[in-house]
Amino acid sequence: MVKLVLAEIFNSWQGEGGSLPGSTFGRRQIFVRFAGCDLRCKWCDSREYIDASGVSHWRYEVEPFTGKFEYRQNPANLEDVIKVILHLDTGDIHSISYTGGEPTLQIQALKTLMTKMKELGFDNFLETHGGLPEAIRKVANITDYASVDIKDESAKAAKNWRDLVLREIESIRILKKAGVEVYAKLVVTNETKLENVRWYAELLKGLAPLAIQPKEPIDISIARLMDIYRVAAEILGKKNVGLSFQVHKYLNVL
Numbered sequence: 001m002v003k004l005v006l007a008e009i010f011n012s013w014q015g016e017g018g019s020l021p022g023s024t025f026g027r028r029q030i031f032v033r034f035a036g037c038d039l040r041c042k043w044c045d046s047r048e049y050i051d052a053s054g055v056s057h058w059r060y061e062v063e064p065f066t067g068k069f070e071y072r073q074n075p076a077n078l079e080d081v082i083k084v085i086l087h088l089d090t091g092d093i094h095s096i097s098y099t100g101g102e103p104t105l106q107i108q109a110l111k112t113l114m115t116k117m118k119e120l121g122f123d124n125f126l127e128t129h130g131g132l133p134e135a136i137r138k139v140a141n142i143t144d145y146a147s148v149d150i151k152d153e154s155a156k157a158a159k160n161w162r163d164l165v166l167r168e169i170e171s172i173r174i175l176k177k178a179g180v181e182v183y184a185k186l187v188v189t190n191e192t193k194l195e196n197v198r199w200y201a202e203l204l205k206g207l208a209p210l211a212i213q214p215k216e217p218i219d220i221s222i223a224r225l226m227d228i229y230r231v232a233a234e235i236l237g238k239k240n241v242g243l244s245f246q247v248h249k250y251l252n253v254l
C-alpha cells in the first residue's frame with residue numbers, strides 16, 4: 001500500500017507566483033503539504049515540518065476556511081489522502097498543489113498521488129526546491145505547472161550552494177522539455193548579492209521566467225528590490241521578470 005508522510009491538506013488560493021507564465025497565483029487549489037526536507041533555508045516558514053521524524057500526525061481541514069482540522073497518524077494511506085482531497089473539492093479547483101517540506105523526497109508516493117489526481121481530472125502544480133533533478137524526471141510528464149525555487153546564497157540552504165543552484169536549473173530544464181509551464185522563484189533578502197542575481201539570470205536566460213519574492217517578514221528595502229529586479233530584467237528580458245508576494249499571509253488564510 002502507498003504511504004505518505006504528510007503535514008497537512010487544505011483548500012485555499014495560491015498566494016505566490018505573481019503574474020508570470022506558469023504561475024497559478026490567485027487560483028483555487030487544494031494544497032498537499034509533505035513533511036520532511038533535505039534543505040535548511042534560514043527563513044523557512046514551514047520549519048515545523050522539515051524534520052519528518054517529528055511530524056507524527058498530519059492534519060486536514062474539515063471544511064475550507066473554517067480553521068477546523070482533524071488529525072491522523074503518519075504515514076498516511078493514499079486512499080485516505082484522496083478521500084480528503086475529494087471532500088475539499090469546492091468545484092472551483094484549478095489544480096492540486098504539492099508542497100512541503102519537499103514533495104520530491106517522497107517521489108514514488110508523489111508520483112502515484114499525482115497520477116491518481118490526473119485520472120480524477122485535476123491538474124498538478126508542483127512547488128519544489130528542484131534540488132533533485134532525478135526525482136523531478138519521474139514526475140515531469142504528469143506535472144502541469146511548476147514553481148522551482150532558486151535558493152539564494154543568503155538562504156544558507158545547503159553546504160554546496162552553487163551545486164544546488166545548478167541542480168535546480170537542471171530540474172527546470174527537465175520540466176520545460178516535458179512541456180510543463182514552469183517558472184523560477186527567487187526569495188530575496190537584504191543580503192542578496194547583485195552578482196548572484198546576475199548568475200541566476202544568466203542560467204535562466206531562454207529557459208524560464210523569474211519571480212522575485214521578498215522574504216517574509218519583508219525587510220528588504222524598495223531600492224534594493226528595484227536593483228535586483230533591474231539586474232535580472234537586463235539579462236532575462238523585461239517580460240520575463242516579475243515580483244511575487246506571499247499574499248495568503250496578508251489575507252490571513254492558509
Ligand SMILES: C[S@@+](CC[C@H](N)C(=O)[O-])C[C@H]1O[C@@H](n2cnc3c(N)ncnc32)[C@H](O)[C@@H]1O
Nearest residue numbers: 043044045046100101102127128129149215216
Ligand atoms: C515552504 S516551501 C516548500 C516547497 C519547497 N521546499 C521549496 O522551498 O520550494 C514553499 C515556498 O515558500 C517559500 N518561502 C518559505 N518561507 C518563506 C519566507 N519566509 N518568505 C518568503 N517565501 C518563503 C519558499 O521559497 C517556497 O517557494
Ligand SMILES: Nc1nc2[nH]cc(C(=O)O)c2c(=O)[nH]1
Nearest residue numbers: 012013014015016099248254
Ligand atoms: N495560499 C497559499 N499559497 C501558497 N503558495 C505556496 C505555498 C507553500 O507553502 O508552498 C502556499 C501556502 O501555504 N498557502
Ligand code: SF4
Nearest residue numbers: 037039041044101129
Ligand atoms: S527547501 Fe523549502 S521546505 Fe525546505 S527549508 Fe527551504 S523553504 Fe523550507
Ligand SMILES: [Mg+2]
Nearest residue numbers: 045046099246
Ligand atoms: Mg508557504
